[in-house]
Amino acid sequence: MTLLSTRGLTKQYAGLTAVNNVDFSLPQGQIRAIIGPNGAGKSTFVGMLSGKIISTSGTVTFNGKDVTELPAHKRIGLGMAYTFQITSIFSNLSVHENVALAARRVNQKTDSISVNQRVADALDRVNLSDRHEQIAGDLSYGHQRLLEIAMGLAQSPSLFILDEPTQGLSAEEIESFITLMKSLAGDTTILLIEHNMDVVMATADLITVLNFGEVLAEGTPQEIRANDDVQAAYLGIANA
Amino acid sequence: MSTSSNTKLKALGLHLSIIAVLAVSFLVLPEYHSGIIARVLILAIYAMGYNLLFGYTGLLSLGHALFFASGMYGLGLAMQYLNAPPLVGLIAGLGFAAFVSAVIGFLALRTTGVAFMIVTLMFAQAGYLTILLMGEYTRGDEGFVIKQSQRMIAGFDLSHATNRYFVSVFLFGFCLLIIGWIVQSGFGKTLVAIRENEERARMLGYNVQLHKWIAVVISGTMSGAAGAAYALLFGYVGGTFATVQYSIFPLLYVLLGGAGTTIGPLIGALFMFYLIDISSEFTSAYLLVAGVALILLTLFAPQGIAGMLRKRVIRWLP
Numbered sequence: 001m002t003l004l005s006t007r008g009l010t011k012q013y014a015g016l017t018a019v020n021n022v023d024f025s026l027p028q029g030q031i032r033a034i035i036g037p038n039g040a041g042k043s044t045f046v047g048m049l050s051g052k053i054i055s056t057s058g059t060v061t062f063n064g065k066d067v068t069e070l071p072a073h074k075r076i077g078l079g080m081a082y083t084f085q086i087t088s089i090f091s092n093l094s095v096h097e098n099v100a101l102a103a104r105r106v107n108q109k110t111d112s113i114s115v116n117q118r119v120a121d122a123l124d125r126v127n128l129s130d131r132h133e134q135i136a137g138d139l140s141y142g143h144q145r146l147l148e149i150a151m152g153l154a155q156s157p158s159l160f161i162l163d164e165p166t167q168g169l170s171a172e173e174i175e176s177f178i179t180l181m182k183s184l185a186g187d188t189t190i191l192l193i194e195h196n197m198d199v200v201m202a203t204a205d206l207i208t209v210l211n212f213g214e215v216l217a218e219g220t221p222q223e224i225r226a227n228d229d230v231q232a233a234y235l236g237i238a239n240a
Numbered sequence: 241m242s243t244s245s246n247t248k249l250k251a252l253g254l255h256l257s258i259i260a261v262l263a264v265s266f267l268v269l270p271e272y273h274s275g276i277i278a279r280v281l282i283l284a285i286y287a288m289g290y291n292l293l294f295g296y297t298g299l300l301s302l303g304h305a306l307f308f309a310s311g312m313y314g315l316g317l318a319m320q321y322l323n324a325p326p327l328v329g330l331i332a333g334l335g336f337a338a339f340v341s342a343v344i345g346f347l348a349l350r351t352t353g354v355a356f357m358i359v360t361l362m363f364a365q366a367g368y369l370t371i372l373l374m375g376e377y378t379r380g381d382e383g384f385v386i387k388q389s390q391r392m393i394a395g396f397d398l399s400h401a402t403n404r405y406f407v408s409v410f411l412f413g414f415c416l417l418i419i420g421w422i423v424q425s426g427f428g429k430t431l432v433a434i435r436e437n438e439e440r441a442r443m444l445g446y447n448v449q450l451h452k453w454i455a456v457v458i459s460g461t462m463s464g465a466a467g468a469a470y471a472l473l474f475g476y477v478g479g480t481f482a483t484v485q486y487s488i489f490p491l492l493y494v495l496l497g498g499a500g501t502t503i504g505p506l507i508g509a510l511f512m513f514y515l516i517d518i519s520s521e522f523t524s525a526y527l528l529v530a531g532v533a534l535i536l537l538t539l540f541a542p543q544g545i546a547g548m549l550r551k552r553v554i555r556w557l558p
Contacts, residue, residue: 101444
């Protein structure tokens with residue numbers, strides 16, 4: 001079953017077409033990576049999926065519902081979670097409160113699990129469970145990235161959009177991130193923008209390559225790895 | 241987690257102690273000072289309403305005098321021209337302030353930042369001019385007096401100094417507990433989230449615009465409650481209370497006392513009132529003293545008095 005799809009999704013910034021006529025389809029339970037060089041339109045594309053960026057034309061369908069006209073908070077309310085490329089947390093609030101803010105919104109609809117339980121679970125999964133009371137702004141950059149991921153996890157989303165989640169993480173943290181993503185697979189559909197090819201190859205079921213705002217290729221990691229155009233242009237010799 | 245319910249209990253304890261201290265103070269305070277405190281408490285209600293929007297939600301309004309005056313005139317006009325009893329007048333004041341803040345909030349929240357400040361300032365000016373324009377009823381600048389005979393609730397004389405003191409303590413305490421409850425609720429914490437990082441709050445699925453609007457309505461209604469209480473307890477209704485000056489006062493109180501703290505507005509209002517009261521005994525340049533005190537505080541304690549306490553000593557301060 002398709003969880004998310006787009007038809008002719010386009011974003012123009014005063015003459016510059018950042019995303020051009022993208023048809024995209026994401027089945028339930030898949031881990032999909034979006035790759036492409038800087039300026040390919042990856043962040044703009046997922047921004048339009050979550051409603052953070054308003055599209056110029058085209059449609060977004062989520063869970064069988066046309067959400068094109070819905071503002072961001074309503075799409076999030078339908079079960080999307082979004083982590084920012086540039087870390088965006090509540091720096092002056094505690095780590096616990098950061099995640100609690102994410103959990104509380106979900107619990108407005110259902111409180112099968114208590115907010116504190118959700119917070120504890122989410123922080124546990126990213127190995128920050130010993131830092132509940134720390135002020136979020138005092139965390140190291142890598143830990144702030146993990147906190148951001150925990151804020152997504154606490155929402156138990158059906159679609160989890162992560163914009164460059166491993167940027168700034170240590171090798172060890174990247175390892176546990178990969179494990180985390182694999183453990184989510186099946187229940188949660190994951191859309192991952194990622195520069196780190198090791199992460200992409202280790203986690204993604206399918207890869208979509210964007211270039212100049214258009215879909216250049218789509219396929220399994222093996223297919224993308226073997227694709228001459230993609231290999232030459234985006235993966236570089238070191239990763240080939 | 242037990243820490244959060246612990247904090248709630250501590251905060252409740254603090255608020256109840258403050259109310260108790262205020263009530264007991266009447267026995268030891270000379271009459272002159274209990275008169276001042278009664279007035280300060282009503283202004284502190286005004287500042288608490290303001291603080292919910294400015295301190296907790298991060299929206300700086302320069303037009304709250306309009307809400308204060310709405311409450312004041314809502315009560316005053318109902319009592320003066322419709323012969324409404326005090327409680328009905330109070331409801332009229334609250335209702336009118338809620339209505340005005342709902343409309344102004346809806347319009348002003350289309351803007352953000354500096355534009356929001358200017359738009360609220362302009363609405364308040366328009367409100368003030370409306371009061372002058374309708375001078376036949378509002379008595380404009382000179383205002384009107386609510387007769388002592390009207391300021392009675394079942395034989396209880398609100399103009400009497402003792403009664404006035406305890407009614408102010410009661411109203412202040414009631415509002416303090418409401419504010420304490422709001423800011424520790426999920427709703428209040430969402431307001432803080434909006435203040436801290438609006439975009440992130442939106443991308444966590446919160447309807448930021450709706451939350452801001454509700455904050456304006458609660459803030460405006462509480463400011464209006466202060467205006468209505470002021471008219472009822474001190475028996476005067478006038479256009480002066482709708483001037484820019486009265487929009488600036490709560491901002492000063494909150495900045496001095498500590499924005500985003502429940503007790504900051506009271507501390508700020510007390511501090512400012514006594515600073516002017518005491519310095520005016522010595523010099524006619526008392527506003528200069530107030531100005532210097534403000535500059536010193538912004539230089540050395542930009543979070544205000546309660547804000548500094550929270551940072552240095554009492555981390556759990558609500």
